Amino acid sequence: MFDTSLTLNDVWFMLKGAGVTLAVTAFAVTGGTVLGLLFGVIRSQVRPWITLPLIFVLDIFRSVPLLIQLILANALQAIAGFQISPFVTSCIVLALYTSAYCTEIVRGAIEAVPKVTRRAARSLGMTWGQDMTQIVFPMALRVGLPSWIGLTLGVMKDSALILWLGLIELLRASQILVTRLQEPMFILLVAGAIYFALSFPIARFGAHLERRWQEND
Amino acid sequence: MIEIENVHKSFGALEVLKGIDLTVEKGEVVSVIGGSGSGKSTLLTCINGLEPINTGRIVVDGTEVHAASTDLNRLRRKIGIVFQQFNAFPHLTVLENVTLALRKVLGKSRGEAEEIAARQLGHVGLGDKLKVYPGRLSGGQQQRMAIARALAMSPDYILFDEVTSALDPQLVGEVLDTLKLLAEEGMTMICVTHEMNFARDVSHRVAFFHKGVMAEIGAPDQIFGAPERPETREFLSNVR
Ligand SMILES: Nc1ncnc2c1ncn2[C@@H]1O[C@H](COP(=O)(O)OP(=O)(O)OP(=O)(O)O)[C@@H](O)[C@H]1O
Ligand SMILES: [Mg+2]
Numbered sequence: 525m526f527d528t529s530l531t532l533n534d535v536w537f538m539l540k541g542a543g544v545t546l547a548v549t550a551f552a553v554t555g556g557t558v559l560g561l562l563f564g565v566i567r568s569q570v571r572p573w574i575t576l577p578l579i580f581v582l583d584i585f586r587s588v589p590l591l592i593q594l595i596l597a598n599a600l601q602a603i604a605g606f607q608i609s610p611f612v613t614s615c616i617v618l619a620l621y622t623s624a625y626c627t628e629i630v631r632g633a634i635e636a637v638p639k640v641t642r643r644a645a646r647s648l649g650m651t652w653g654q655d656m657t658q659i660v661f662p663m664a665l666r667v668g669l670p671s672w673i674g675l676t677l678g679v680m681k682d683s684a685l686i687l688w689l690g691l692i693e694l695l696r697a698s699q700i701l702v703t704r705l706q707e708p709m710f711i712l713l714v715a716g717a718i719y720f721a722l723s724f725p726i727a728r729f730g731a732h733l734e735r736r737w738q739e740n741d
Numbered sequence: 742m743i744e745i746e747n748v749h750k751s752f753g754a755l756e757v758l759k760g761i762d763l764t765v766e767k768g769e770v771v772s773v774i775g776g777s778g779s780g781k782s783t784l785l786t787c788i789n790g791l792e793p794i795n796t797g798r799i800v801v802d803g804t805e806v807h808a809a810s811t812d813l814n815r816l817r818r819k820i821g822i823v824f825q826q827f828n829a830f831p832h833l834t835v836l837e838n839v840t841l842a843l844r845k846v847l848g849k850s851r852g853e854a855e856e857i858a859a860r861q862l863g864h865v866g867l868g869d870k871l872k873v874y875p876g877r878l879s880g881g882q883q884q885r886m887a888i889a890r891a892l893a894m895s896p897d898y899i900l901f902d903e904v905t906s907a908l909d910p911q912l913v914g915e916v917l918d919t920l921k922l923l924a925e926e927g928m929t930m931i932c933v934t935h936e937m938n939f940a941r942d943v944s945h946r947v948a949f950f951h952k953g954v955m956a957e958i959g960a961p962d963q964i965f966g967a968p969e970r971p972e973t974r975e976f977l978s979n980v981r
Pocket of ligand 2: 783825
């Protein structure tokens with residue numbers, strides 16, 4: 525169907541780009557989720573006025589366009605002489621960006637756990653920590669997972685912006701090939717297919733968990 | 742013994758308990774009746790320290806519930822409570838609902854916990870539902886599970902908060918029978934209830950709450966047969 529000059533080597537080039545995309549996404553989502561869990565618990569358990577500074581900072585990460593955050597962070601670390609590589613800078617910025625969204629998901633999911641359920645746990649003599657780990661987290665996980673999957677897939681796509689720091693991730697790799705081969709349609713189709721192949725297992729895994737949990741209701 | 746002395750409790754500007762005095766002896770069954778919003782549920786949640794109080798004190802077996810030095814998690818082991826609203830742990834099976842605190846709070850082994858839980862669940866007629874998730878239970882079954890969960894901890898006291906109010910009439914009987922059995926076994930109980938027949942038949946004393954005050958307390962025969970206060974008379978004439 526397609527008469528293309530895309531070679532196996534070029535596909536390998538794209539796959540290496542996909543590797544960078546996957547690596548940045550994995551770091552960002554892991555770091556962002558750990559921070560998001562921490563901040564989300566703080567947000568839901570501590571009085572709002574104490575957490576005001578945290579809310580403010582997270583709001584910045586959510587409202588300033590990611591591209592600006594990436595470029596500013598990269599420039600600032602250079603000025604400060606940190607000599608952090610663009611890859612690490614990207615991971616850190618994306619992780620903070622992810623954490624800002626993840627915090628809200630975690631907070632919302634925790635607050636969806638009915639108060640009386642938590643009181644039932646405490647009334648049995650469970651500590652705050654036991655209530656959190658045995659009751660709140662498992663219940664909140666069921667509420668928050670779909671949003672978290674959505675966030676992960678979103679971050680994977682947003683991670684394309686790190687090409688502005690000179691990193692050759694999947695989209696940048698595709699761009700380079702488009703420029704060289706002048707076959708935008710086909711190459712972008714391949715790139716899209718690779719993005720899909722990366723996302724599909726994550727989405728399926730989420731759907732699988734949801735289905736298993738629903739069987740219990 | 743539960744000693745409640747001059748307890749005042751407010752939610753913001755709303756004073757919900759206006760100086761409650763009540764002593765419940767070991768082995769006694771006290772029913773609490775009264776209109777909606779009179780502070781019945783609030784009193785129960787104060788007794789096991791889920792809610793703070795403003796002034797006064799609540800002493801359970803010599804331990805002041807709201808003293809800063811009190812280990813509430815330890816104290817709560819001997820005060821069971823079953824709430825007005827359904828409160829199953831939905832992600833755990835019926836059996837796991839009961840074994841969780843046995844294992845995590847009392848440190849029992851899985852086998853021991855499951856044995857105790859199965860026995861308690863059998864008691865309340867849920868012996869064939871051990872592996873089922875609470876979402877599959879009827880309202881009456883959920884409440885009986887909550888009762889079994891509280892009883893499995895072998896509490897010295899148990900507080901029931903209108904455990905039948907969220908149930909269809911045909912399910913009320915099965916839960917009340919469970920409570921009756923407990924009372925006959927000598928459990929110390931405070932039962933907030935709208936079931937006047939239950940209060941009359943099962944309790945040693947009946948307390949009538951009215952707008953945050955315990956307006957009257959006495960033997961069931963006296964409260965239902967010859968109430969002294971006009972508020973009590975009016976309340977009883979409305980529920981009958
Ligand atoms: N967490 C809370 N925050 C603010 N107000 C509350 C809270 N809990 C209860 N109240 C208020 O306190 C009052 C007493 O409530 P409580 O639940 O103790 O009444 P009750 O006697 O149990 O009523 P019912 O028979 O309807 O269950 C009510 O006016 C209620 O709105
Ligand atoms: Mg109530």
